[in-house]
Amino acid sequence: MVKVIVGTQFGDEGKGRIIELFSKSADVVARYQGGANAGHTLIIDGNTVVFHLVPCGIIYPNTMCVIGNGVVIDPEALINELTNLEKYGFKAGKRFFISNSAHIVMPYHKSKDDITGKIGTTHKGIGPCYEDKYGRRGIRMIELLYPEFFKEKLKTLVSSVDFQPMYEQYCKYGEILAPYIADTTALMNKWIQEKKEVLLEGAQGLLLDIDHGTYPYVTSSNPHSGGACTGLGISPTCIDEVIGVVKAYTSRVGEGPMPTTMAPDIEEAIRSRGKEYGATTGRPRRCGWLDIVLLKRVLMTNGIKKIVLTKLDTLDEMSKIKICTKYVPEANFALPELMYKTQPVYEELDGWQTPISDIRDYKKLPAATKKYVEKISELLNVEIVAICIGPQKDATIFL
Ligand code: IMP
Numbered sequence: 001m002v003k004v005i006v007g008t009q010f011g012d013e014g015k016g017r018i019i020e021l022f023s024k025s026a027d028v029v030a031r032y033q034g035g036a037n038a039g040h041t042l043i044i045d046g047n048t049v050v051f052h053l054v055p056c057g058i059i060y061p062n063t064m065c066v067i068g069n070g071v072v073i074d075p076e077a078l079i080n081e082l083t084n085l086e087k088y089g090f091k092a093g094k095r096f097f098i099s100n101s102a103h104i105v106m107p108y109h110k111s112k113d114d115i116t117g118k119i120g121t122t123h124k125g126i127g128p129c130y131e132d133k134y135g136r137r138g139i140r141m142i143e144l145l146y147p148e149f150f151k152e153k154l155k156t157l158v159s160s161v162d163f164q165p166m167y168e169q170y171c172k173y174g175e176i177l178a179p180y181i182a183d184t185t186a187l188m189n190k191w192i193q194e195k196k197e198v199l200l201e202g203a204q205g206l207l208l209d210i211d212h213g214t215y216p217y218v219t220s221s222n223p224h225s226g227g228a229c230t231g232l233g234i235s236p237t238c239i240d241e242v243i244g245v246v247k248a249y250t251s252r253v254g255e256g257p258m259p260t261t262m263a264p265d266i267e268e269a270i271r272s273r274g275k276e277y278g279a280t281t282g283r284p285r286r287c288g289w290l291d292i293v294l295l296k297r298v299l300m301t302n303g304i305k306k307i308v309l310t311k312l313d314t315l316d317e318m319s320k321i322k323i324c325t326k327y328v329p330e331a332n333f334a335l336p337e338l339m340y341k342t343q344p345v346y347e348e349l350d351g352w353q354t355p356i357s358d359i360r361d362y363k364k365l366p367a368a369t370k371k372y373v374e375k376i377s378e379l380l381n382v383e384i385v386a387i388c389i390g391p392q393k394d395a396t397i398f399l
Pocket of ligand 1: 038124125127208218
């Protein structure tokens, strides 16, 4: 079975935890786009372990972990992450694979990332690296294995002053990462043919997709479920299921429209309860009500029939909960200027105003919580397979 798990909003839906949960029964976990702009924190045996590039399947000793060709790799960040993981006992060993065709984030990518701050990027060099990829002047992982080719290419890309130290530094990275660099396309196809349980992990969120998000306020890759095919070299016909992770409200870090922004006092309460600060940059996230209009479009375009609803407990103290079901005038998703002008129309539900984090039986949840969950399922016409109701590892109820 091949499953894709994607965040359906602007990232930070609590996807990492769901991927961690599903990884337990997976033979293979693979990343297909983005880079060290993604961030996911796990608390393991009381230790805080942060993941940026390595699939969190690495915490299960028998799970194969893959970074696909669609990912852009900052070797320094990756080496630091692997070293840190090893400190906590998670060894990459012979089950960690990096695509030989994945592009490399270079220092000059980071230094020119969103200098004006117009997009509010994570400054990890993601956009400039993808620019070079599509400009056909990028450097790929395999080139680190062939220093003579790498040398010639790098000479054409940087000044003679910068060349030597950068060349030597990246050759060193190449030596460290060499054992992991592989033809991951062949491996993925082999494992799929062998009917392994395969989990494909989307980073960021579908509304940050370069083609289908709120352009230009997006990331530079395709978190779209289709990106899993191009980003790993597998056929669309092998994907059995796309599962969407939906946060019970909306959040956004960085610039760009978010029509369902909450009143400032409510937003502050949600930000603080939901710890809505960027995992990669620490920036406060903007918070808003659940946006059914955007979600419907995302579910349709990605083939999502099942969702996991996360962070319901963040709404515990709300006396009223709003759901945006319509925009006036109707939204034009392609132009942010029009998105900024549109007004959300809300349905208002009663809040449950009681803590729900310790409940483990769906039937025992407050009636208002169940009503909110069922309303979302009905409005989106989707099956909710699980809900997350607290930060504890076991605070997930499968429905
Ligand atoms: P970039 O991906 O660093 O180029 O940033 C582009 C936009 O995507 C910015 O608004 C970032 O804040 C946002 N972004 C990138 N990665 C993530 C993520 O993992 N979670 C949430 N937002 C993200």
